[in-house]
Amino acid sequence: MEKAKNKTITDRIWGLFASIKFAVVIFSLIALTSIVGTVIEQNADPAKNLKILAKFVGKSGAPAAYSVLDKLGFMDMYHSWWFVTFLLLFAANLIICSLDRIPRIWKIVREPIRPLSPEHVARMSIRSTFTVKAKPAHVKDIATKAFRKIGFRPSESSSESGVQLYAEKGNFTRLGVYITHSSILVILVGAIIGVAFGFNGYLALQEGKMSPFAYQSSDKRIPLGFDVRCDKFEAQFYGDTDMPKSYKSWLSIWKNGVEVAKKTIVVNDPLTYNGITFYQASFGTVEDNLENGIVMLRLVAKDGKSQDFNTRLGGSFTIPDSGIEGRITNFSPALTVDRSGKPFTYNQNMVNPAIFVEFSAPGGKHYSGWIFKRFPQTWDLPDGSKVEFLDYWGVQYTGLQVRKDPGQGIVYVGCFILAFGLFVSFFMSHRRIWMNIVEEKGGTKILIGASAHRNRAAFEKKIEKLAAALGSGQKGE
C-alpha cells in the first residue's frame, strides 16, 4: 500500500503504457475507427459518401452526418491527426511494454543453465526416472553421446550424490516476442520516413509527351530531376473480348536531351529511376486532341507488297498498284453495333478503336466501311488488297502513379524481422535438460527432468528418445 502511494507520475504513466489494458483500448480504438473508415469511402466524391450515409441515417440526415464526420476528419481518416496519434500511442505501448518485460527475460537468456538439486529436477514439467544395470561411468558416457544425438552439448557437475549432466538450447528464442514487437516499430519508422521524405504523385502522360514533373494535386507539382516520356501506350485484350490482358506503357527517361533509360512497364512491373518509381495505374483518351493523332496504316497490295503510311483524321492515302484511294472520315475509340446493326461508340477509352474509310476505286466504284484495329477480318478490300489499321498514336495518355519512398527498404527489413520473429516465437522454444546419474546397489539410477517454454509435446518425444538410448525400456521401474 505504502509503495503504491509513493509512485511518481512517471511511474504511473510507465505503468499505464506497459499495461495490457491500455493495449486493448488502443487496439479497439484503431479497429473501431478503421471500420468507419472502410464504410466511408476515403478521399471520395462527397456525393458518394452522402449516398452511403443515407443508408444509415436516411436521406434527410445524411448531409448533417456528413458534415459532422467531415469535421472529425473521417473523410480522410487514416491521415487525420487523431488516427496518427492512435498509431503513435500503439507504438509507445509496444516499446514500453517490451522494455518493461525485457530485463526479466534477458536475465533468463543470459544466465547460463546451472546444475539443479535432485528435488528440483524431479519437479520439472517433463520427467523420467529409471534404473539400469551398468556402472555410472559407463552410463555417463552413453548419456553424453545421447545428449549429442538429440542436439545438446551437456555440461557436467559432480556432488556427493552423483553426477549431473545438464544442457540447454534455444535460450534466445525467449526474445522472439520482442523481435516481433521491434519489427513492427521498424515498419512504422520506415512508413514515417516514407511519408516525411518521399512523395506520392500522379502523372497523366500523353503519347509522345514529356514531363519533368509529377503532380500531388492539380496545383502541387514535384520536380523529378529528369524528364519522363511516354513513347506509346497500348491496352491489350484477350481474344475478341474486352477482358483486359495487359496495359503497357513504353516509357523513356531523358536527361539534358539524352535518353538515359527506357522500359516497357505493365501493371506489376514498374520502372524505377533515381529512386523514383513509375507504376502503370490507368489510361484514357485525350478527346480534344483527336485531330492531332497519327493514324498508322499498312497498305498491302494484291501481290503482297506493303507500305506503311501515316496520316491524320481526314487524311487520304492510295493503295500501291491499285489506284484505290481512301479517305479517313471518322474515328471511334470503341465501336460496336447495336441490335439493329447500327454502329455506336460504347467507351471513351480506346478499347476497340475503328476508323471509317471511304474508298473510291478506278472505274468510279465507291464503297466505305469501318476498319478495326483489333479485327483483321475488317482489313480486306473487295479487290484483294488490304488496309491494316496499326495504331492511332498520340491520342491516348497513360496514367502513372509516381512514387518516391526512401523508407521502403526499412519497411521491407521490418517485414523480414517480423517473419523471423514470428517463426522464433511460435515454432522454437527454450529447452533445458538435467540428468542425474546416481550409483545404486547393482546398477545406476537415472533421473531426467526437462522443460520447454513452448511446444512441450514435441520436446517430450525427444526426452523419451534420450531415455530410450540409456535403456529406460529394459527395466520398467
Add this chain to the structure above:
Amino acid sequence: MMDSSFFFGISTIAYFLAMVTYITYLGFKKKQIGLVATAITITGFVSQTIALVLRWKEFYAIEKSFLRAVPLTNLYESLIFFVWCLILAYLVIEFKYKNRSFGAFITPVAGLALAFIDLSGMSKSIEPLVPALQSNWLLAHVMMSFISYSMFGISFSTGLMYLIVRTEKRNEPAYIFWTVMLSIFIIVLAAMGLDFLTFKVGGQSQQQFLKSYLFKATFRNSSGFVESASWVVSAFFIFLVWRYGGIMKKVIKGFNISAEILDEITYKLIAIGFPIFTLGGLIFGALWANQAWGKYWSWDPKETWSLITWFLYAFYLHSRLMRGWRGKKVAMVAVIGFVAVIFTYLGVNLLLSGLHSYGSQ
C-alpha cells in the same frame, strides 16, 4: 467426362457420405465405422485434390505460368480451396488427437459448401487473369491467406464448442454470446440459401448476383411483410437457441472431447494460422501491393479488415500467453476473430468497395 467438376462432384458426395458415417460412428462408437468414415473423407479429399490439380492444368493451358495458373482467382475457386484446407486441417487433427468426433461437424460443412457452390450458379468458367493479378505473388499470397482462414475457421468451431461445453447458466454472458453467435451464423447461412434458391427460380444474371441479391429474399425483400417477418423469425430463432442451448451441450458432451482439448486445439490452430496469415496475408500482400499499386499499404477496406483480424488474433495470443487467460474469455475472442475473417474474405467484397474486388466475380 473426367474433368475437374466430375471430381468435385465425387468429393461432394463423399463428404455427405462421410457425415452420415461419422454420425453413425458417434451413435454406435464402433471403431470399424470410424475407420470407414475416415476412409470416405480421405477419398473425398483425394478426389478434390485431383480436381484442383486438373483445374490448375486447365488454367495453365491459358495462362502458361505455373505460379499464376493457381485456381484461386474468383469466389468459386477460393471457396473450393477453402473447403480443401478445411478437410486437410481436420484430417491432421483427427490423426493427431485420435478423435473422430469433429468429423460429424466438419464434413457436412464441407459437403454443404461444395453443394452450395455448385447449385448457386457461381461462375465456374476459367477466365484469364486481369493485369493486376498477373504476378508471381498470387500463389503465395492467396494460398497462404486461405490456409490461415481455414485454420481460423476450425478454431472458430472448436472455440464455439468449448463455450457450449463450459457454460452453465442461461444468464451467463458467455452462454448468451455463443447462442446468439451460433444463431446469427445459421440465420445468415439460411438467408443466403434462400437467396440462392429464389435466384435459381428467378434466373437473374449471374455475375452481379452476390452484390445485388444478398438477403433480397429475406431481410432486404421488396415486400415489407417478408422483410419484417424475416426479422421476427430470426429473433424467435435466437430465442429458441438460447432457450434450448442445453441440448447442444449434451450432444457435444457425448463426443468424448474434453474442454481442455478443445481449448488446446483452438490455441494450436491460431498459433499456426497467425504466423501464416501475417506472412502470407499481410507481408506478401504488402509486397505485392507495392509492386502493383505502388503502395505497400493504402488502407483499402480489405487491408484494413485484415489488419483488424490480425489485431483480434494478436489479442487472443497475448491474452492467453501473457495474462494466462484460459477458457471462456479467450474462446470468445477466437469466435469473434473468425467473424472478422469472414468479413475480410466475403463481407468486404460484398458490401464495401475497394481495390480488392476480384473475389466478387
